[in-house]
Amino acid sequence: MPGLEDLYKEIILDHYKNPRNRGELESPPAHKTEGFNPLCGDEVTVTFELRDDSLAELRIAGQGCSISQASASMMSAAVQGKSISEVRDLSREFKSMMSIHEESIDPKELDSASTATFQLGDLEALKGVVKFPVRIKCATLSWNTLLTGLDELEA
Amino acid sequence: MPGLEDLYKEIILDHYKNPRNRGELESPPAHKTEGFNPLCGDEVTVTFELRDDSLAELRIAGQGCSISQASASMMSAAVQGKSISEVRDLSREFKSMMSIHEESIDPKELDSASTATFQLGDLEALKGVVKFPVRIKCATLSWNTLLTGLDELEA
Amino acid sequence: MNLPSDLKEQFPLLSQVINDHQIVYLDSAASSQKPDSVIEAMNDYYRTINANVHRGAYEIAAQATEAMETSRGQIATFIGANSASEIVFTKNATESFNLVARSWGGQNLSEGDTVLITDMEHHANIVPWQILGAERGFEIRWIPLTSDGLLDLTQLDQLLDGVKMVSVTAMSNVLGTLNPVREIADRAHEAGALVTVDASQYVPHLPTDVNDLGADLMCFTGHKMCGPTGIGVLWGREEILDSMPPFLGGGEMILDVRKDGFTPNELPHKFEAGTPPIAEIIGLGAAVSFLESLGMTAIRQHEIRLTEYALNALDDRYGDELTIHGPKDASQRGGVLSIQYRDVHPHDLSQVLDQRGICIRAGHHCAKPLMRELGVGATARASLYLYNDESDIDALVDSLEPAGEMFAL
Amino acid sequence: MNLPSDLKEQFPLLSQVINDHQIVYLDSAASSQKPDSVIEAMNDYYRTINANVHRGAYEIAAQATEAMETSRGQIATFIGANSASEIVFTKNATESFNLVARSWGGQNLSEGDTVLITDMEHHANIVPWQILGAERGFEIRWIPLTSDGLLDLTQLDQLLDGVKMVSVTAMSNVLGTLNPVREIADRAHEAGALVTVDASQYVPHLPTDVNDLGADLMCFTGHKMCGPTGIGVLWGREEILDSMPPFLGGGEMILDVRKDGFTPNELPHKFEAGTPPIAEIIGLGAAVSFLESLGMTAIRQHEIRLTEYALNALDDRYGDELTIHGPKDASQRGGVLSIQYRDVHPHDLSQVLDQRGICIRAGHHCAKPLMRELGVGATARASLYLYNDESDIDALVDSLEPAGEMFAL
Numbered sequence A, B: 001m002p003g004l005e006d007l008y009k010e011i012i013l014d015h016y017k018n019p020r021n022r023g024e025l026e027s028p029p030a031h032k033t034e035g036f037n038p039l040c041g042d043e044v045t046v047t048f049e050l051r052d053d054s055l056a057e058l059r060i061a062g063q064g065c066s067i068s069q070a071s072a073s074m075m076s077a078a079v080q081g082k083s084i085s086e087v088r089d090l091s092r093e094f095k096s097m098m099s100i101h102e103e104s105i106d107p108k109e110l111d112s113a114s115t116a117t118f119q120l121g122d123l124e125a126l127k128g129v130v131k132f133p134v135r136i137k138c139a140t141l142s143w144n145t146l147l148t149g150l151d152e153l154e155a
Numbered sequence C, D: 001m002n003l004p005s006d007l008k009e010q011f012p013l014l015s016q017v018i019n020d021h022q023i024v025y026l027d028s029a030a031s032s033q034k035p036d037s038v039i040e041a042m043n044d045y046y047r048t049i050n051a052n053v054h055r056g057a058y059e060i061a062a063q064a065t066e067a068m069e070t071s072r073g074q075i076a077t078f079i080g081a082n083s084a085s086e087i088v089f090t091k092n093a094t095e096s097f098n099l100v101a102r103s104w105g106g107q108n109l110s111e112g113d114t115v116l117i118t119d120m121e122h123h124a125n126i127v128p129w130q131i132l133g134a135e136r137g138f139e140i141r142w143i144p145l146t147s148d149g150l151l152d153l154t155q156l157d158q159l160l161d162g163v164k165m166v167s168v169t170a171m172s173n174v175l176g177t178l179n180p181v182r183e184i185a186d187r188a189h190e191a192g193a194l195v196t197v198d199a200s201q202y203v204p205h206l207p208t209d210v211n212d213l214g215a216d217l218m219c220f221t222g223h224k225m226c227g228p229t230g231i232g233v234l235w236g237r238e239e240i241l242d243s244m245p246p247f248l249g250g251g252e253m254i255l256d257v258r259k260d261g262f263t264p265n266e267l268p269h270k271f272e273a274g275t276p277p278i279a280e281i282i283g284l285g286a287a288v289s290f291l292e293s294l295g296m297t298a299i300r301q302h303e304i305r306l307t308e309y310a311l312n313a314l315d316d317r318y319g320d321e322l323t324i325h326g327p328k329d330a331s332q333r334g335g336v337l338s339i340q341y342r343d344v345h346p347h348d349l350s351q352v353l354d355q356r357g358i359c360i361r362a363g364h365h366c367a368k369p370l371m372r373e374l375g376v377g378a379t380a381r382a383s384l385y386l387y388n389d390e391s392d393i394d395a396l397v398d399s400l401e402p403a404g405e406m407f408a409l
């Protein structure tokens, strides 16, 4: 049985207590997407603006546990300013790290994740969440919400 | 565990193999009622004619196991020619004999049954059926059907 | 009368060791643990008389049928039903509510009609009405709450106007609130409405009598009352159940099937389609025997004492740093404690507690409309049952502080 | 490959002594016996990880959830489903059919539409359509039988005209007939209809692959396949299940509940309202493991051999005095033998056999329309499973004669 220190790394608690890019952009012009975790009631609101195919500005609002809040904060720091395709690659890499059943992942995704040149950086700290399967959805909530937002804009 | 000899008395097999009052009266003028046992598919058709408040004529048709057929045959012999109130008393007496859970019987019924002056006669042979609870409905099917028929006429 | 102090020994799971700690199980509102006698009753069934019921002429089939029907009778007695045929077996309380909504509601509710529920209902007593309501266009009205987490009945007469069915929980699974079901039922009946009671959190914990409650229909679930999973109950007054059309169709629930239609069976079989959860019914009968052997009054007294102990211990230790949703008085509530400690998120709290072998539940507890009323996304809920004791509460109390140190913002 | 010859030892009930005879269980078409491994899997759950699933952050709740979802995956693999989310847990096959009729049928069937079933269906695949049909006014059409108890497909194209759903049993629980499901499915699909398969008597006895069968939806039940009572399965192709509205409403099946409505959850949870039959799901997983350890092909071979042995032994001994409904060839049928011996009534026959510890079933087997086609009120049905052997057949054969002497008219 993994210990709490695997889950609650110092950097995670730091992002939880001092969340980056907190708030909501005015929408429109920003795009706004809400996500929620039906199991536990966590809610997240992602607002962002695209400029030249890049995530120029992004803000996070909502409520949730330390993992969901820290993950959202880390994500915001990691994706701000990146191009959409970089964001998608990064999200694949992150979600593959968050996957307990690697075999159930789309092989195409794994492939591109393993050849991705990105560094997860701070996000690596969330690796320990995989050992606590019920918390995985907390960590992926903000990413899935952002991806939904990007899909909505591209659709 | 009771043995087969408790169930299949000689007189029962005799009624089964040589059923009395078998057939159907023309209806109308006769009254006709069908009954069935949902558990096992037994079916019985009772036709009878009343004259002066008496069961002047009665016939039994249908299909079923030895117990349901013998019980129907015995009933036909026992009730033919009797007055309606005699038939009702007899049926109460019979059904009280067929009851495993005496406490669940309507006390009024028990009362009138125990003070009834009728003799069950041949019908007593069916007493052993009580030891085989799943067969009780076989034995009471024809009686219940006859009672339904009487109720229909009186309603 | 007190409960025996060695009760935990009868519950095999309670001797588990989790993360080097003897388990402290404080999640009985989600599902209770099972005593040996319940597990053994089902084993006995499978090992000695397993056979399909109601249709077999052979010995073990007859015994299985008798065991199942004996359970039905026990459960009828346990809740003060007038006869065993008022007890309909379902798979859980949720199915019982769907049966009521689809069968009774399908027959009686259409546009212009109203169903009255409350802001503290479990999804099981909300969504079935919403599904039918979307088809039929009737209104669902909600009894609001006071700030103490009680039902606010000041406007009840207006709320009852035009209502055909009042469906209300006897005890909240989030707040612990015990509702004045009898009062509501009397006023509902005066207004011409029927009353369905959600007794999922009530039957396991308090002496229950359907006539005292004034209920017309009542739903509860086996797994919260020391019984197995896979078994629920719908009780209804005979004339009401008799008037309702069948819900699920199939074997057992028919008298006859022809190509052009079917004739429904008598109660309770009319509502029990297909092979019933035989082992589970027998297990629930054993659970009822177990509860009766302790005495429901003694169980209730034990839970009041323990709830009081918990409320006091938490208040003594944490004062204003800690809030408990719902009524303050232990005699007005069940042993369900939704705790807000500083600003520690329920998920993080339960994670820290788990590390010490303490099982509490964090989430919306299938009561999202209530969460919105409380203005929270989730609560951390500790809930008690007959097997809990002071040591369980002490473990809970001692574990909050470290969580606060870790997570307070 | 043969089955181990000491298989009976794994089934505790089969060592029972009934009326001074070791039990001879020949009623597996009604319900199968359970091996120790299935009973123990449920005991383990209750004793070590019993907790409500899907919502708990603590250790045993996570383990319970994982055990339940592992079972779902095993069952998906066992029947060749494309993913675990195509497996919906119900309480029995009957509920599965009601789900299909109410949810798919409610969305797709109205006046002018037709559902095609067969003359050999179980009530579970008749009455749900009749209930909805009475509300909606669509037609139910029946595929007739040949005198051998096969489906008469000569008029299938005409019968398929205007049909939206074909719902057919893969194996009759009365005649033993194995139906050409793939052929029917192909022709149904050509005609633009979907296909639901009743695999209640098929999955327990033959290797099953939903894609090979050509099914769109498939229903089966746990208690006939060495699993516990209280658990059934609906399998469906993902896009079909996705298109269907929820059936029962309550907890688990929602993403969100607001006062003005709810948002359904994803598959398979959308169809699983309330606390699931957790122990039963785990028990069914153990049953699938048990069946896989023997091998479904070996089970099928064993049953063919034993059915042949039975058909020959009965014919040798009784010749024209005995008729068996359904196909004569053991490879065309399952081990379900509806016997007519002289004019002994099925009830009397089963009673005499019970006296010798032999369990067979007498009745209409929840197939009253079929009984009418056969022109009988009931049949005496002996049915085999993996644990039966020649000695069971010998006991059956030897016991008919005394019954004949007693009852022949």
Ligand SMILES: Cc1ncc(COP(=O)(O)O)c(C=O)c1O
Binding pocket: C251, C273, C274, C275, C276, D029, D030, D092, D093, D094, D095, D122, D124, D125, D169, D171, D172, D173, D198, D200, D201, D221, D222, D223, D232, D366
């Ligand atoms: C062919 C067939 N379909 C459906 C069923 C219904 O199964 P259950 O009673 O478990 O719902 C049965 C068994 O009773 C059956 O034999």
Ligand SMILES: Cc1ncc(COP(=O)(O)O)c(C=O)c1O
Binding pocket: C029, C030, C092, C093, C094, C095, C122, C124, C125, C169, C171, C172, C173, C198, C200, C201, C221, C222, C223, C232, C366, D251, D273, D274, D275, D276
């Ligand atoms: C108040 C209340 N009602 C209904 C239910 C539903 O019970 P089940 O999930 O067993 O159907 C629950 C428990 O989850 C509950 O707490």
